[in-house]
Amino acid sequence: MMAAIAVLTGAVLFGFRSRWQDNYTEESNYYSITVRTLEDNLKMLSLDNVVHSYVRPDEPATLISPTLRAFAEIVDYRYANDSNIKVLHLGGGGYTFPRYLELEYPNAVNDVVEIDPAVTRIAYTELGLPAESAITSYNLDARQFLIERSSAATYKYDIVVSDILYGLSIPYHLVTYEFDALVRANMEPGGVYLAHIIDDYTRGRFMASVVRTLQQAFGNVYLFSLQPEWQHAGSSSYVVAATDSRIDLVRGSGHTVPGQTAWRWLTPTTLPALTNTFPKEKRFCLLMTTPPRTSCSQRGCARRPLLLCWRSA
Numbered sequence: 001m002m003a004a005i006a007v008l009t010g011a012v013l014f015g016f017r018s019r020w021q022d023n024y025t026e027e028s029n030y031y032s033i034t035v036r037t038l039e040d041n042l043k044m045l046s047l048d049n050v051v052h053s054y055v056r057p058d059e060p061a062t063l064i065s066p067t068l069r070a071f072a073e074i075v076d077y078r079y080a081n082d083s084n085i086k087v088l089h090l091g092g093g094g095y096t097f098p099r100y101l102e103l104e105y106p107n108a109v110n111d112v113v114e115i116d117p118a119v120t121r122i123a124y125t126e127l128g129l130p131a132e133s134a135i136t137s138y139n140l141d142a143r144q145f146l147i148e149r150s151s152a153a154t155y156k157y158d159i160v161v162s163d164i165l166y167g168l169s170i171p172y173h174l175v176t177y178e179f180d181a182l183v184r185a186n187m188e189p190g191g192v193y194l195a196h197i198i199d200d201y202t203r204g205r206f207m208a209s210v211v212r213t214l215q216q217a218f219g220n221v222y223l224f225s226l227q228p229e230w231q232h233a234g235s236s237s238y239v240v241a242a243t244d245s246r247i248d249l250v251r252g253s254g255h256t257v258p259g260q261t262a263w264r265w266l267t268p269t270t271l272p273a274l275t276n277t278f279p280k281e282k283r284f285c286l287l288m289t290t291p292p293r294t295s296c297s298q299r300g301c302a303r304r305p306l307l308l309c310w311r312s313a
Helices: 002-022 066-079 096-104 117-125 142-150 177-185 206-217 259-265
Strands: 023-027 032-037 043-047 050-055 086-090 109-113 136-138 157-165 187-200 220-225 235-243 285-287 307-311
Touching: 023 117, 032 117, 050 096, 066 096, 066 157, 066 187, 066 235, 086 096, 096 109, 142 177, 177 187, 177 206, 187 206, 206 220, 206 235
Parallel strands: 086 109, 086 157, 109 136, 157 187
Antiparallel strands: 023 032, 032 043, 043 050, 187 235, 220 235, 285 307
16 A cells, blocks of 8 residues: 555656756745746746746747836837937846847846846846846845945936835835935936836825825826726736926826826825835835724724835845
């Protein structure tokens, strides 16, 4: 009987061996990193069990993520006739968007600030980033990078792309007014700061606070939903674009949230602007949904509000 079980177990394990070989896992100093191979050689990168990137190593011009397609449309809208753009990517992930821009804008500068060297290395070894790529990586904190380059920089950026404002934890110091002003100081006049945020449009507070904070640093802030029914999308992905110039129209994946609607959405006086002096006890958990109507302390929670917890600087 035991021999039969052992044979059956061995057969099952042998059957799944190829699946193990298709997956890559590593524990770095920052993340639990997993790369899974899906159908048609599609690679999926997860950091701490949160999916961050989809990559087709042999098709770098293919953008699977609606967020990246929205990024691409905004970049094309502003710089379709300029192949010499300079782009800063905050967060490397699967290096999907830097590689896409390198292909579409051959003369572009693509600087990537990725705090985890293991993520950068895996982009080359597991996700098909060519060794001869002109993309430049800096493995350090984004704020530290901008502070250190401010005094000695030989160029400023036309586009800054942030894809680090979601996941199991968010670095609070990268959503403050002081950081936004630092980003703006490292950009060309009229440049665009793009950020991917996940929140609930009608009930969430984090995205509204991020937008309110950006409005203090930039002349214009635009909110783009990745689906037309943005009022009822629940917790969903959005792209925020901050610039001192204007963005009149983006066709395709991005659906502009009307300014008057967005203004009403930002009306509540309880929404804070985020600063370095924002009380520390409020930094770590900001309710993304409305609090439960039943008091947790008195009768228990009828439903639990979703919490977003930030890493401190």
